[in-house]
Every structure is written in structure tokens, then in C-alpha cells.
Amino acid sequence: MPFPDLFNVQFWWIVALAMIVLVPLRHPVLRRWAFAAINLLMIVLMLKSGVVAVLALVAAGWLALRVGGGRMGTIATTTVGLAALGLFLVHKRPDLVASTGVERIEPVLGAIGYSYVALRWIEMTRAVRSGRHPLPDPISTINYLLPFHMLAAGPIQSFDEFVAQPAVPRPLSAAGALRAIERIASGLFKKYVVAQAIQRAYLTDFHAGGMYTLLEAQFTYIWLYLDFSAYSDIAVGIGRLIGFEAPENFNWPLLARNMVMFWERWHISLSMFIRRNLFIPTQLTLTRYDGGQHPLIIAAVAFVVAFVPCGLWHRIGWPWVAWGLYHAAGLTVCTAYRQWLTRKLGRKGVLRYMDDPKIRLAMTVLTFEFAALGVALPLFPYEDMFPWMNSH
């Protein structure tokens, strides 16, 4: 599956070390340095000398911003951005560069969760280049780009949120520590008990075929939610313990009543990243150009611009392009339906309609099924059905 498995003994030793060092440490500068040292130690344990490559990557991203604004700054940021994109291609499709030697860097990228590191770098770059925040020092850059508890599967903390965190958190209370440990335990239970039981009992990677495919789509959706949200639970719990908090990433998405609501509840940090960096810029530009005359068409275009790259971020290939278009279509239909209802019933009438228990149930079931098929869409073994595709 897509996530590097960091949950080994070494990882938990690092968690223990982070708690021992960071919880009593109340000096802001020493805390930052200690956290950076722990983050780098995690990478050294995983990659040994590969840490040099990771540090070179971070240094390149930081130096590109250090050049500052103006033409030189744009050239530096663009150059590093293109190199980062090239590494992303290597990370997601090492088969495309097989036997060139470049593919040997993929294990390094995989170990640090490069997909997430790259998005954090984009966040930092936009915040610094737009003047919202000054360039962080190298220590803070390491802490933002490579937080050990968010390497495996995010979440993708926004740079604004990272900067807003207190330099020294409130002292950890016994109740707070207990809640954090409960959160970690809940994540471990979800991942290693419930999700694994579902996987062993019901999932065949869609090789069973026939009518079972529809049933397997439901189980795959539930399994993915349990497995993925478990990583977030563990990251959030550890973040609370050590005082470097990870943002919430899931909010009962299986109970969403429409696809807009679903994307406000599923992988929240990624959907907020897409909203900030793709959806709003596209929609803002087109709305200004159009004068707001065709909001639905603009929304449809913005959904495609946002979700096709989001699909390709998961994996580069046509099934993920289809996944992006599928979600863009779902969100457009959802938006169009809401607009139609508003015209027909008025704003208050829509609220009454949405509060009807039968409508709520029907919409929840429909949204669940749409999301479940969306999860299944890129995972079907297309190579079995269409050998010529070979997943490209």
C-alpha cells in the first residue's frame, strides 16, 4: 500500500526519546534544536548515509528561497521546483526511469514520505514568496519539512499553522497525556486489529471479480478509512505528547451527506492544501475574468484543475486521472443540485429539505456509495482485464 511502514521498534524508541527530551524542555531555542536533532536521528536510523541526500534536498529547497524575491529568486525557485517535480516522477513511477540509475534514489524518497515533504515545501515556498512569512531558519525548515511523526502518511500541516504554534507549549498535564495515549492506542487498534481483520477476511485486491466487486468496494473504503485515519491518530497523539502538534485529518467522512462535505472530512489536510493552492487560485482568476456570470462552469473547471493533479499525486497513471475526473464530476453534480434546489425551494427551504431525516439518510448512503466506488476506481486490476494498459 502507499504508506511507508515506519511503525517498527525503532520508531517507538524515537517516540520515547522525543518524550523524554522534549516534554521537560521549556527553552524555545533548545526545543527547536532538539526536535530537529530527533527528526534527523529518525532519518539516520532509516537511511544511514542516505541522510546526506535528504539534507541536500532540504538545503536546496531552503537556499532557493534564501535567494529572495525578484528575477533571481523566481529562477531559483522554479529550478528547484522542476527538480522536485522530477524527483516526484521518480518516486511515483520508478519503472519509468528503471536501469538509468536514478531509480536508486526512490527508497530514500519513499522512506521520508516524499509526497508529503514536496507538498510542505510548496506550502512554505508560497508563504515566503507571497510575503506572508519570513524565511524560516534551517532548523525550523527541517522541523517543518521532516517532522518524524508526520513522515509516514502526513498530515500536511499548513505553513501558517506551523508558524502559529507556540514556541513552548503548555505543560503536558496527566489528563492531556492520557488523552494523547488513548488516541495513539485507538490508532494502533484501528490499524492492526480492525483494518487488518477486514483486509484478511474480505479484500482480494479486486481479483475475486463478479458481483463481489461491488461488495469489496464497500469493504475497501471502510478498510482504507480505518488504516489511513489510524496513521493520523498516531501522528496527532504523538504530536500532543511532544508539543509539536499534527493537524486533524479525518472527521467521520463515512457519514458525509454530500461530496463537498466528504472532502471537508476526508484527508482534511490534503483537501485544504488543494483548496489553498489549486482550487481557490483557479476559481478566483476565472470568476474575476468572467464577472461571476457562470459560477457552475467555473466551479467545474476549478474542480478538474484541483482533483486531476490530486489524483496524480497519489500515483501517476490513467486510473488516477480518471479518479480525479470522477471526483470533479461528483462535486460539480453536487454543486449543481444544491443550486437547483435553492432556486426551487429558496435558501430556507433547502435547509428544511436537508434536515429531513429520510433525505439525510438517502444522501448519506448515496455519498458513501459514490466515495466507495471512487476508492475502488484506481485500484481495479485493469492489467488483468486489459493487458495492453499495463496500468499506464
Add this chain to the structure above:
Amino acid sequence: MPDTLARLNEVFQQVFDDEELEITPETSAKDVDGWDSLMHVTLIVNAEKAFGVKFSSSEVAALKNVGDLVHLIDSRKHAG
């Protein structure tokens, strides 16, 4: 700020088609029915027109509540 808030209230009423809508600096998307990610940009473009200012997409994405928007409008008007 009071003038900006009052004028912005008119923009909100127009965009959300609700003459009874009253906003405060603390008002956020969860307090206004229909203020979703789609309406957010429509609201911003209407505010830009009403106040004769323009915002960057980073600024628009970073807004958390009405107070942030009022502050942004005031800072832009004073800068202009």
C-alpha cells in the same frame, strides 16, 4: 472598521440572498448557511468590487473569519 463591517454586511446579504443576515468580526463559514468553499470566492469577488480592492489567492485562502476580511480590506484601502 465599523464602516467596513456595515458595508461588508450588505455584500453578505446580497451574496447569500438573506436580508436578515447580520455579521460580526467573529462570524465564520460555519455560522452562515451556504458559505462553503464555492461561495467563498463569489463572496470575495463581490467584496473586491464593493471596496475597489484586490486580494491575492494566498490572502483569500488564509481568511478565517469576517474579522480577517475586514482587516484585509482596511489594510488594502489604507495602503492604496
